[in-house]
Amino acid sequence: MVESEVIVVGSGAGGGTVAFELASRGFQVLLIEEGERVSAGESRRAYSPLSSSVEVLRAKCLGGSALLSLGNMVADEGMLSKIRGLGVDLSAELLRVKELMCVTETPMEKLPPFAVKFFRVAEYMGLKPKVMPKSILHELCIGCGECAYGCRRNAKRTSLDLILRAEAMGLKVTTGLRAVKASRSCGDSRILVEGEVRGGRTLLSCKALVLAAGALETPSLLAQLHDDENVGRGLFVDPFVTLGGPYNGETSRLGVQMAVYADLDGYMISPHYSGLLLPQLAAKGVRAHEGNIASLMVKVADEGGGRILPSGAVVTRMSERDVEALNNGIGRARELLVEMGVKEKDIAVTPVRGAHPGGTAAIGRVVDRDLTINGCDGVFVADASLIPPPLGKPPIMLIMALALKAAKRIEEYLRR
Ligand SMILES: Cc1cc2nc3c(=O)[nH]c(=O)nc-3n(C[C@H](O)[C@H](O)[C@H](O)COP(=O)(O)OP(=O)(O)OC[C@H]3O[C@@H](n4cnc5c(N)ncnc54)[C@H](O)[C@@H]3O)c2cc1C
Structure with missing residues (x-):
């Protein structure tokens, strides 16, 4: 022993x-x-x-x-x-x-160009964006955008x-x-x-x-x-989606992800690229590539309706209120994307996932x-x-x- x-x-x-x-x-x-x-x-x-x-x-x-x-x-x-x-x-x-x-x-001069663009548009729309505190040594970061890997x-x-x-x-x-x-x-x-x-x-x-x-x-x-x-x-997972589409501007694929954010009523919106977006856009018949994409994450504070069963099985659950908050956030993120230059009809949304159990x-x-x-x-x-x-x-x-x-x-x- x-x-x-x-x-x-x-x-x-x-x-x-x-x-x-x-x-x-x-x-x-x-x-x-x-x-x-x-x-x-x-x-x-x-x-x-x-x-x-x-x-x-x-x-x-x-x-x-x-x-x-x-x-x-x-x-x-x-x-x-x-x-x-x-x-x-x-x-x-x-x-x-x-x-x-x-x-x-993140110092302003180190913010990725897409994050700066988001910040300006969100400010213009009265969403009071903030810079995200990070545990990143900025002098070592090369802005590859692959933090999640x-x-x-x-x-x-x-x-x-x-x-x-x-x-x-x-x-x-x-x-x-x-x-x-x-x-x-x-x-x-x-x-x-x-x-x-x-x-x-x-x-x-x-x-x-x-x-x-x-x-x-x-x-x-x-x-x-x-x-x-x-x-x-009381299991919560903070459900999120990433939505976006092609446009004529700086890509959201590069640079520190979620470098800035807007903290809104029951949800947050932040610049974020997901590898799931391009297949979603292709399925809609929208031509896009990593270099011309604008995309945002919407994350909600779910009520904690999930549960771990005595067997260890995990049950996740979004309440009606959680779904409504997510839809509100998606609506607001669409407005931001359109303001940034993405065509409304070209926006695709990834499936809902969670990363904060x-x-x-x-x-x-x-x-x-x-x-x-x-x-x-x-x-x-x-x-x-x-x-x-x-x-x-x-x-x-x-x-x-x-x-x-x-x-x-x-x-x-x-x-x-
Ligand atoms: C892609 C992604 C990006 C994220 N980005 C952020 C971010 O930027 N900022 C932030 O605040 N949060 C972020 N999160 C969430 C954050 O990573 C988690 O909330 C946090 O790390 C959870 O910490 P924890 O100690 O609760 O559990 P975990 O980090 O999940 O650690 C639990 C560990 O226990 C081990 N384990 C499980 N069961 C057993 C067992 N029976 N015996 C031995 N070992 C076991 C697991 O293998 C695991 O390594 C992100 C999550 C993901 C997936």
């Missing part, structure tokens, strides 16, 4: 951060990850989308979905007041994340950077190991984790277990240790405001499961700040 003071299951934005923080405080930490170790530039290999009524995009690899992220790092007043309303103050943790992830606003130049700071730093401080990492069972050991307070690794089984034991397998997978493990019907409920062990429903779980000593959650719906914004900044907060609670627990 492998023993460790702390075991962290899952190495994404949440798991990577909590493992980094505890290792840097001198605790003995084992981070287990189902996926493999890939470099930032190879992370497209780790795509592991989950098919459901709304397809959910994610990655399974060391560092998790953050490796595919566009580097957006948002913590605006709307998000923060919601978390404060739950009795959680993240001010100190957010400052630390900002520093660890080198979060800055991993960064070939390693210009994007992610959870993987924290894990690599923590390994130098003694963090132990095992990849290719999937946690399948969690239980309490009889006779002492240790927690047991059974894992599958390359066709075999392994047994691990720890004093503190941190579940950070992502909002789609944490609930199945938590439910084995904590009997609460709310575990797995969260809400399935939310603070205030499953986890207490101090990030402990009532009646479930030694077990902690540190991923997007903690965020109650709705969100509708890039969640990594919030997930990392919550993971730092969870690390404090775990430290208190271990020192008791």
Whole structure:
């Protein structure tokens, strides 16, 4: 049996951060990850989308979905007041994340020409656009526009950077190991984790277990240790589409994606190219290519009507209100595209997908405001499961700040 003071299951934005923080405080930490170790530039290999009524995009690899992220790092007043309303103050943790992830606003001169065009048109239409804070080292970025396939130049700071730093401080990492069972050991307070690794089984034991397998997978493990019907409920995915068409102007395919955005009523709109657009346009009989496309993402804050079933199956669900918000956003994005010079009849829309699964062990429903779980000593959650719906914004900044907060609670627990 492998023993460790702390075991962290899952190495994404949440798991990577909590493992980094505890290792840097001198605790003995084992981070287990189902996926493999890939470099930032190879992370497209780790795509592991989950098919459901709304397809959910994610990655399974060391560092998790953050490796595919566009580097957006948002913590605006709307998000923060919601978390404060739950009795959680993240001010100190957010400052630390900002520093660890080198979060800055893209300088105006580094904004892609298409983003600048969007910004001007959105401003003219009274939509009060903003520049997106990013965890991107702009001096390394070559503006290839392929952030979502991993960064070939390693210009994007992610959870993987924290894990690599923590390994130098003694963090132990095992990849290719999937946690399948969690239980309490009889006779002492240790927690047991059974894992599958390359066709075999392994047994691990720890004093503190941190579940950070992502909002789609944490609930199945938590439910084995904590009997609460709310575990797995409240799944949101922030559904989005990309729409666009050909025009006579700068392409949206190149440059940092989502470099600017407009935050509107229940949805956001931001410059974004999707490889799914050209086939959609071709199906409509519209001739377009990567060099002459104008395209925007519309993302909504869904109400969290999805669920992880006790079997582990994932059910995504958009309410009537979510669908209405998405249609409103698509309507507004069409107006923006037409104002930019795209012909209304030439606009195609991709299928709805989600990339921000969260809400399935939310603070205030499953986890207490101090990030402990009532009646479930030694077990902690540190991923997007903690965020109650709705969100509708890039969640990594919030997930990392919550993971730092969870690390404090775990430290208190271990020192008791
Ligand atoms: C294409 C794309 C772009 C995005 N862009 C942004 C962005 O710019 N900004 C932003 O804020 N957000 C972005 N997101 C969303 C963001 O990446 C996720 O919300 C965030 O990374 C989730 O972190 P997490 O720790 O909750 O889970 P994850 O990152 O999903 O990590 C969970 C990890 O646990 C592992 N795991 C699962 N089950 C087990 C198990 N049983 N045993 C062991 N390991 C397990 C998984 O393999 C995975 O590596 C994007 C997402 C995608 C897909």
